[in-house]
Amino acid sequence: MPVKACLLASASLLLVSLTATNAQVAAPNFGTGALAAPAAVAPAAGGVRPPSFAPAPIAAASPAAPAAGGANPFAAVQPPEAPAQAPTAAFQIAPAAAAANEPDAPSGPDDAALRYYAAQRDMARVGAEIRRLKALYPTWAPPEDLFSAGPKVSEQPIWDLFATGDYAGAAAMVEKLKGDNAGWQPTADLGEKLADATARSSIAAAAANGSWPAVVKAAQSRPSLLTCDNVDLMWNLGEALVRTGDLARAYDAYAYVLSQCQDGGQRLATVQKASALLPPAGADALIALGRTGADGRSEFATLRFDPLRAEMGRVASGLASNLPADADLARFAEFVGRERSAGDAQLFGWYYYGQKKWAEAADWFRAAAQIDSSPKNVEGVVLSLRQAGDLDAAGKLAYDNRDRAPEIEKIYIELVSERLSSGASDTLPGADEVRRFADVVDASRSALGAQSLGWYWIGQEKVETAKAWFEKSVGWDESSQGVIGLAVASARLKDTAGLKAVKARYGERYPELAEFQTASAASAPRAKARPVTVRKGGGGGQDAALREAQKQFDAGDYKAALATLDKRQAAKGYDRGAELLRGWTNLKMRRFSEARQIFKAEDKKGSTKDTRFGIGATFNSQFNAW
Numbered sequence: 122m123p124v125k126a127c128l129l130a131s132a133s134l135l136l137v138s139l140t141a142t143n144a145q146v147a148a149p150n151f152g153t154g155a156l157a158a159p160a161a162v163a164p165a166a167g168g169v170r171p172p173s174f175a176p177a178p179i180a181a182a183s184p185a186a187p188a189a190g191g192a193n194p195f196a197a198v199q200p201p202e203a204p205a206q207a208p209t210a211a212f213q214i215a216p217a218a219a220a221a222n223e224p225d226a227p228s229g230p231d232d233a234a235l236r237y238y239a240a241q242r243d244m245a246r247v248g249a250e251i252r253r254l255k256a257l258y259p260t261w262a263p264p265e266d267l268f269s270a271g272p273k274v275s276e277q278p279i280w281d282l283f284a285t286g287d288y289a290g291a292a293a294m295v296e297k298l299k300g301d302n303a304g305w306q307p308t309a310d311l312g313e314k315l316a317d318a319t320a321r322s323s324i325a326a327a328a329a330n331g332s333w334p335a336v337v338k339a340a341q342s343r344p345s346l347l348t349c350d351n352v353d354l355m356w357n358l359g360e361a362l363v364r365t366g367d368l369a370r371a372y373d374a375y376a377y378v379l380s381q382c383q384d385g386g387q388r389l390a391t392v393q394k395a396s397a398l399l400p401p402a403g404a405d406a407l408i409a410l411g412r413t414g415a416d417g418r419s420e421f422a423t424l425r426f427d428p429l430r431a432e433m434g435r436v437a438s439g440l441a442s443n444l445p446a447d448a449d450l451a452r453f454a455e456f457v458g459r460e461r462s463a464g465d466a467q468l469f470g471w472y473y474y475g476q477k478k479w480a481e482a483a484d485w486f487r488a489a490a491q492i493d494s495s496p497k498n499v500e501g502v503v504l505s506l507r508q509a510g511d512l513d514a515a516g517k518l519a520y521d522n523r524d525r526a527p528e529i530e531k532i533y534i535e536l537v538s539e540r541l542s543s544g545a546s547d548t549l550p551g552a553d554e555v556r557r558f559a560d561v562v563d564a565s566r567s568a569l570g571a572q573s574l575g576w577y578w579i580g581q582e583k584v585e586t587a588k589a590w591f592e593k594s595v596g597w598d599e600s601s602q603g604v605i606g607l608a609v610a611s612a613r614l615k616d617t618a619g620l621k622a623v624k625a626r627y628g629e630r631y632p633e634l635a636e637f638q639t640a641s642a643a644s645a646p647r648a649k650a651r652p653v654t655v656r657k658g659g660g661g662g663q664d665a666a667l668r669e670a671q672k673q674f675d676a677g678d679y680k681a682a683l684a685t686l687d688k689r690q691a692a693k694g695y696d697r698g699a700e701l702l703r704g705w706t707n708l709k710m711r712r713f714s715e716a717r718q719i720f721k722a723e724d725k726k727g728s729t730k731d732t733r734f735g736i737g738a739t740f741n742s743q744f745n746a747w
């Protein structure tokens with residue numbers, strides 16, 4: 122179905138050499154003057170076309186204000202809107218119903234702190250506490266026995282337990298001291314702090330265990346904790362209410378944070394957490410409570426596409442095969458163009474990359490690069506060009522941006538190494554490019570790059586130069602390919618002592634060195650298949666299939682030869698001559714591992730000149746050591 126995307130006007134690109142490589146992928150540019158609003162255009166075939174990003178128009182400055190909307194979609198009957206609570210007011214949640222066997226809560230003021238100050242003969246605090254209680258309870262009078270001798274109890278051991286987080290131990294000590302000291306009560310400060318800490322600990326533990334009713338009960342026991350200072354408890358309560366089916370009160374808990382709390386990170390996290398739990402209607406209503414900034418954008422506008430982002434991410438990583446709806450992608454693309462969201466443009470790039478739509482992926486990575494100079498966007502373009510087969514453009518872009526990130530430099534070295542080791546003369550880089558590549562390899566101490574240069578110079582008959590690069594490769598990061606390269610160079614130089622030294626030093630770690638033939642021992646024609654003796658069949662007739670495979674081999678049609686050998690084996694079973702021909706055919710196709718495996722297997726069954734020569738020819742052909 123058709124989709125839309127935003128296309129904005131043009132100007133110079135921020136990235137070095139980040140240009141379009143074919144007519145289907147238009148590179149977006151920046152404009153230097155005022156730009157018109159984005160115009161909708163038809164998408165490129167196979168995907169949503171990325172926007173061309175121009176400088177976003179700046180709206181007239183205005184004070185931030187809450188967006189309209191946000192009514193609780195889960196309330197059966199919405200009550201009249203109440204005045205906003207003061208920021209210090211706690212979220213109101215109905216207290217838990219008292220159990221039938223629980224004693225009635227004590228009435229009147231709590232005079233524990235007053236008695237404590239009196240026992241300490243701290244008259245200033247006694248007077249202040251009396252005034253406080255009289256203000257709260259006008260008819261209250263101080264107790265007549267206020268200054269009666271009472272137990273003097275140190276609360277320090279309780280505070281010590283409190284400081285270690287042992288709230289249960291602190292509460293148990295309070296009860297013990299009350300039992301041992303008739304009439305003693307902990308100070309109000311200790312009592313309040315211990316009750317708050319106990320409730321906080323209970324809420325966190327219950328949430329961690331998924332005991333959602335216990336979370337709600339603990340929150341109801343200390344509603345004074347439900348404020349912006351304890352937003353984590355609000356998040357726990359909101360989830361608990363969702364999990365217990367109370368969507369209306371869950372929404373109210375999240376909405377309280379958005380209406381009362383000012384911290385932008387907490388507000389954003391609240392909507393993200395709520396969106397993961399509430400039905401879409403609840404998430405949309407909370408997003409509507411977002412405040413509008415001076416640029417005219419809602420603080421939560423980007424969250425609307427979080428589910429689609431997650432879906433696209435799963436597709437990009439290969440964890441899902443079902444693609445999002447075209448209409449959803451189109452709306453998201455319009456949002457990306459309007460909001461100039463580089464991260465989302467990059468997500469589109471990886472989304473199409475995961476589907477192997479290389480042109481669309483490169484197009485979106487370019488769009489992301491116009492508004493964000495992150496090297497990851499350049500890397501995305503380079504990888505897309507590489508997968509599309511445009512190695513020249515990928516290599517040039519990677520070289521121009523190699524200093525921006527180690528990952529880009531690594532890709533550049535891999536790209537040139539592939540060209541150097543391909544064996545195809547039409548893909549080999551020129552002399553200037555080889556020198557440039559060598560400089561990068563030296564600076565980065567890349568073992569892979571040094572190996573590639575070693576094999577390149579072997580092919581150019583400059584064996585001394587090749588040996589120097591293999592020595593660098595092994596010195597930077599020892600590997601099989603680097604060590605074998607040293608052996609090849611020594612063999613080509615007829616340096617018998619050098620080859621012996623390589624085998625002595627590395628032979629135990631790399632046993633393939635033992636089978637390596639020196640240049641003087643490898644004088645037979647290159648990769649020439651030995652004549653195959655065509656056996657007589659059981660019925661007296663010749664083996665026509667094997668003869669046909671040999672004919673195809675001689676004609677250079679190696680794929681057909683392998684197919685014929687496969688058919689013959691299925692029909693007639695194993696034949697030693699057919700297996701040897703299979704080994705030579707794989708060698709001609711540069712499938713060195715398969716060829717070596719076949720020749721070794723036949724040599725194990727019965728070692729002959731043919732099997733030994735096949736093993737040696739495989740090594741010498743692979744490493745150009747003839």
